[in-house]
Amino acid sequence: MSIAPIINSPAASGLSPTLPPAPANPREELAKLLDGRYPDARGRYGPFGGRFVPETLIPAITRLEQVAREAFNDTSFLDELSMHQRDWIGRPTPLCHAANLSKLWGVDLWLKREDLAHTGAHKINNALGQALLARRLGVQRIIAETGAGQHGVATAAACARLGFACRVYMGAADVERQAPNVQRMKRLGAEVVPVESGDRTLRAAIDEALRDWVSDPMGTHYLLGSAVGPHPFPFLVRSFQSVIGREARAQFHERTGRLPDQAYACVGGGSNAIGFFHGFLGDERVELFGVEAGGHGDKPGEHSSTIARGRPGVLHGCYSMLLQDENGQIIDTHSISAGLDYPGVGPEHSFLHHIGRVTYIAASDDDAITGVRSLCRHEGILPALEPSHAIGAIARLAPSLKGKSILVHLCGRGDKDAPILQAHGV
Numbered sequence: 213m214s215i216a217p218i219i220n221s222p223a224a225s226g227l228s229p230t231l232p233p234a235p236a237n238p239r240e241e242l243a244k245l246l247d248g249r250y251p252d253a254r255g256r257y258g259p260f261g262g263r264f265v266p267e268t269l270i271p272a273i274t275r276l277e278q279v280a281r282e283a284f285n286d287t288s289f290l291d292e293l294s295m296h297q298r299d300w301i302g303r304p305t306p307l308c309h310a311a312n313l314s315k316l317w318g319v320d321l322w323l324k325r326e327d328l329a330h331t332g333a334h335k336i337n338n339a340l341g342q343a344l345l346a347r348r349l350g351v352q353r354i355i356a357e358t359g360a361g362q363h364g365v366a367t368a369a370a371c372a373r374l375g376f377a378c379r380v381y382m383g384a385a386d387v388e389r390q391a392p393n394v395q396r397m398k399r400l401g402a403e404v405v406p407v408e409s410g411d412r413t414l415r416a417a418i419d420e421a422l423r424d425w426v427s428d429p430m431g432t433h434y435l436l437g438s439a440v441g442p443h444p445f446p447f448l449v450r451s452f453q454s455v456i457g458r459e460a461r462a463q464f465h466e467r468t469g470r471l472p473d474q475a476y477a478c479v480g481g482g483s484n485a486i487g488f489f490h491g492f493l494g495d496e497r498v499e500l501f502g503v504e505a506g507g508h509g510d511k512p513g514e515h516s517s518t519i520a521r522g523r524p525g526v527l528h529g530c531y532s533m534l535l536q537d538e539n540g541q542i543i544d545t546h547s548i549s550a551g552l553d554y555p556g557v558g559p560e561h562s563f564l565h566h567i568g569r570v571t572y573i574a575a576s577d578d579d580a581i582t583g584v585r586s587l588c589r590h591e592g593i594l595p596a597l598e599p600s601h602a603i604g605a606i607a608r609l610a611p612s613l614k615g616k617s618i619l620v621h622l623c624g625r626g627d628k629d630a631p632i633l634q635a636h637g638v
């Protein structure tokens with residue numbers, strides 16, 4: 213069975229690969245997002261999003277959306293979610309002033325410490341939330357995809373805690389590169405399936421997970437790990453990750469009596485960034501920056517700057533910005549960090565770019581290394597390579613940011629990156 217071409221083909225969707233015209237009233241478009249008119253009934257955020265999947269998945273996806281909307285209005289669900297968030301994840305995660313780097317760079321730098329969440333990154337917020345939803349769905353089995361392994365570990369942990377059988381699809385190349393996380397998943401009781409097809413990395417793993425789901429849509433929940441995929445996944449993932457932005461805004465205000473001038477988060481599929489940004493989208497004076505992986509060059513294959521360099525198209529069930537060639541074929545990506553190495557991006561980010569509420573910039577592999585070094589040496593924190601792109605961007609831009617208060621989402625810790633760091637002499 214081959215369903216990936218149906219899911220991936222822009223031609224099959226009849227959607228335009230050219231950028232839609234800028235909206236006449238961006239403020240009204242943002243209002244629709246903030247008051248819940250987006251995602252609309254078709255799962256769209258303005259022109260982006262939707263659900264481009266085989267017919268066989270529609271009943272499962274429709275049921276998932278219904279069950280989620282009921283759960284989000286049920287205090288017993290929300291109470292259980294916050295109990296696990298507090299006792300098991302360790303929420304709220306701290307807000308931390310980076311006093312030494314502030315002095316060095318002439319800014320006022322603050323970090324939202326999601327690296328201190330259970331299993332070491334933000335992924336656990338979504339894994340826990342969707343596993344609780346899977347209970348209400350009545351499924352027996354959960355499947356997931358993973359790139360570097362962080363989402364696989366988070367899903368394996370949530371499945372162990374809530375009593376689900378768990379299978380994780382992982383590109384064979386990533387299985388080789390990320391051995392410690394493969395061991396962690398297995399120790400937590402998950403079955404790890406190496407995917408030999410396609411690019412042998414995350415994109416192939418998602419294709420394979422979708423294939424599995426098609427074979428048993430009603431008995432299985434596909435626990436998607438980023439704010440991508442067909443509606444309602446981008447909405448679900450954002451809902452479970454937005455606890456980060458809510459906490460960060462309240463903590464920042466409590467500590468400083470104001471809001472930051474600027475807030476930064478790295479963008480792969482976009483889950484950590486969307487959860488973080490949602491705390492501030494309604495605060496017009498807070499400038500928001502999404503940091504994509506600029507890799508080691510501007511040519512196709514050298515970076516993963518999807519929004520900066522992509523065009524709209526359909527990948528993995530949704531219409532969003534995409535790195536593709538003239539024929540709509542997906543272009544290979546590169547980033548020093550496995551978590552940012554994805555040719556697509558969540559539709560809500562494409563929308564926020566489209567209406568100009570968030571500015572998307574690129575930070576290179578070298579910027580990321582600078583970011584890791586800076587936080588290690590000056591703040592005693594070993595960050596993951598992904599958020600180090602945001603730190604590195606600030607290091608580079610610092611001369612133009614003098615005196616600004618800046619909040620960075622430090623979405624993961626760096627233990628997983630030890631082999632890459634060693635190879636780069638860090």
Ligand SMILES: *Cc1c(COP(=O)(O)O)cnc(C)c1O
Nearest residue numbers: 438480481482483484551598624
């Ligand atoms: C997975 C991961 C990312 C990238 O995923 P998003 O969905 O863009 O957040 C970024 N940082 C860390 C630490 C990750 O584990």
